[in-house]
Amino acid sequence: MASLKDLKTRITSVKSTQKITKAKQMVAAAKLRRAEERATEARPYTERMEAVLANLSASSKGNPNAPRLLAGTGKDETHLLIIGTADKGLCGGFNSSIVRLAREYIVKLQGEGKNVKIITVGRKGNDQLKRLYGDLIVWKTNFVEVKQVGFEQANEIAEKVLAMFEDGEFDVATLFYGKFKNVVTQIPTPQQIIPALAPEGVETPDLKGAVYEYEPDETEILRALLPRYVAVQIFRALLENVASEQAASMSAMDNATRNAGEMIDKLNLQYNRARQAQITTELIEIIAGAEAL
Amino acid sequence: MADKLKFSLVSPEKELMAADVDQVDIPGTEGWIGVLPNHAPLMATLAPGMVKVRTGSDERRIFVRGGFAEISPAGLTVLAEEAMPAEELNADKIAQRIQNAEEDLADAGDDEKKLAAQQSLDRLKELQAAL
Numbered sequence: 430m431a432s433l434k435d436l437k438t439r440i441t442s443v444k445s446t447q448k449i450t451k452a453k454q455m456v457a458a459a460k461l462r463r464a465e466e467r468a469t470e471a472r473p474y475t476e477r478m479e480a481v482l483a484n485l486s487a488s489s490k491g492n493p494n495a496p497r498l499l500a501g502t503g504k505d506e507t508h509l510l511i512i513g514t515a516d517k518g519l520c521g522g523f524n525s526s527i528v529r530l531a532r533e534y535i536v537k538l539q540g541e542g543k544n545v546k547i548i549t550v551g552r553k554g555n556d557q558l559k560r561l562y563g564d565l566i567v568w569k570t571n572f573v574e575v576k577q578v579g580f581e582q583a584n585e586i587a588e589k590v591l592a593m594f595e596d597g598e599f600d601v602a603t604l605f606y607g608k609f610k611n612v613v614t615q616i617p618t619p620q621q622i623i624p625a626l627a628p629e630g631v632e633t634p635d636l637k638g639a640v641y642e643y644e645p646d647e648t649e650i651l652r653a654l655l656p657r658y659v660a661v662q663i664f665r666a667l668l669e670n671v672a673s674e675q676a677a678s679m680s681a682m683d684n685a686t687r688n689a690g691e692m693i694d695k696l697n698l699q700y701n702r703a704r705q706a707q708i709t710t711e712l713i714e715i716i717a718g719a720e721a722l
Numbered sequence: 723m724a725d726k727l728k729f730s731l732v733s734p735e736k737e738l739m740a741a742d743v744d745q746v747d748i749p750g751t752e753g754w755i756g757v758l759p760n761h762a763p764l765m766a767t768l769a770p771g772m773v774k775v776r777t778g779s780d781e782r783r784i785f786v787r788g789g790f791a792e793i794s795p796a797g798l799t800v801l802a803e804e805a806m807p808a809e810e811l812n813a814d815k816i817a818q819r820i821q822n823a824e825e826d827l828a829d830a831g832d833d834e835k836k837l838a839a840q841q842s843l844d845r846l847k848e849l850q851a852a853l
Contacts, residue, residue, distance in 0.1 A: 467735075470735060470736035470737070471734060471735060471736065473730070473732045473736075473737045474732040474733065474734050474735075474736075474737070474801060477730075477732060477792070477799050477801055478790075478801055480792075481765065481790065481792050481801070484765075485765070579735065580733075580734040580735055583734075639762055639763050639795075640763065641763045641764065641765050642762060642763065642764045642765070643764075643765050643766070644750055644751075644752050644755075644764065644765070644766040644767075645751065645752060645766075645767065649767070650765055650766075650767055650790070653767050653790070654790060657790075657801075657803070660734075661734060664734055
């Protein structure tokens with residue numbers, strides 16, 4: 430049986446833990462709102478770009494001169510996985526679930542005899558993967574030093590990926606990130622970015638019988654557009670990841686705060702019982718002493 | 723009343739402008755394009771330069787650093803790599819971009835890229851001279 434003093438110390442310690450989780454929860458809620466806003470602000474660009482690309486790729490279908498970013502290298506040997514996670518913990522299963530999905534994918538690819546290369550974005554993913562697949566990680570980056578993830582960072586990753594593609598270091602690139610569905614649900618999602626899949630279900634404007642003119646020609650535009658598209662997709666994934674991380678963190682910290690509350694109640698009960706027991710024992714001792722006289 | 727052109731300017735981070743305007747001049751890689759309402763469908767790449775937006779007698783100038791423009795019956799959409807209102811632009815920022823462009827030119831591998839880099843550099847220098 431723990432002594433009164435021990436119980437008191439434990440209660441104090443759980444209380445201070447609760448204070449921390451509560452603070453973290455509130456910070457996450459504030460950050461989540463900002464992250465969601467930024468994701469919404471970035472949406473028009475992505476949508477317009479998808480529309481333009483859908484348009485162009487439809488007209489260049491079957492064209493033997495189609496850029497390799499769209500048509501692929503014609504092989505399926507080496508896969509590049511770009512795994513986006515958070516830099517910080519305290520966000521429940523967010524990082525682990527992305528890593529788990531990526532790991533299953535790696536096992537599947539290796540089972541098929543394919544080569545796998547990994548780029549990790551975010552510190553936590555790298556920490557978890559380097560033990561198992563350290564030799565597969567070709568590049569890593571994180572945003573510990575960056576205050577707010579912007580297009581600049583996405584571009585940096587895109588440039589690296591595109592340079593590798595130019596050098597023929599991989600055939601297919603897939604991006605892993607936590608898709609932000611709502612505050613309680615974040616879905617780890619793989620998304621193929623190279624060769625680019627033409628977006629589906631995008632409305633193309635009704636041209637009323639007219640035909641697009643291109644300046645310069647179609648292939649030139651497509652060649653300029655595709656690298657941008659890769660960067661935009663990475664950017665979107667990064668933004669979604671930030672929102673997902675904060676949402677996961679918020680609900681994880683909410684749970685933790687509630688658990689701490691329950692624990693404090695339980696410990697308090699135990700403390701009161703112990704105190705009562707001590708008083709009773711003391712009383713009995715006094716009464717017994719008086720009777721003996 | 724004359725027709726208006728639906729114009730929207732978006733950068734990767736956000737939508738900068740969406741309005742009904744009279745005319746927009748955009749810096750295409752192969753020359754300036756003046757867009758009036760009911761322009762024929764067109765898709766073009768952009769070079770660094772000023773986008774001039776005219777509404778009535780009012781003219782707004784916005785600097786873009788490359789990107790794409792799409793004109794459809796629904797209006798004109800400019801997908802800018804980077805954009806900022808002309809008022810925020812100053813000599814320092816241009817000088818910075820010129821330096822970047824020069825590095826790009828030095829790094830460019832094949833002729834095609836070299837040409838593109840040279841073009842952006844020329845446009846930036848023009849802009850610097852105009853300022």
